[in-house]
Amino acid sequence: MLKIIVKKKRRNSNTIRYGMFGLSLGEEHYQRLDKYCTKHSIYKATLVRNLVIEYLDKAENKTNANF
Numbered sequence: 001m002l003k004i005i006v007k008k009k010r011r012n013s014n015t016i017r018y019g020m021f022g023l024s025l026g027e028e029h030y031q032r033l034d035k036y037c038t039k040h041s042i043y044k045a046t047l048v049r050n051l052v053i054e055y056l057d058k059a060e061n062k063t064n065a066n067f
Contacts, residue, residue, distance in 0.1 A: 023048065
């Protein structure tokens with residue numbers, strides 16, 4: 001998964017167009033996320049977005065397979 005995530009770069013207009021939302025992880029999980037993203041030179045939001053997309057793709061495929 002990490003190999004397909006784009007490394008840090010300038011933000012695009014999608015952030016402005018589609019907005020952002022807050023996420024409360026708590027101190028421990030935030031620190032883990034921050035450390036991981038710093039180590040791999042990726043934005044936290046980029047990692048979270050890619051994880052959400054991957055989850056939704058899998059969840060929707062499971063739902064569609066039931067029909």
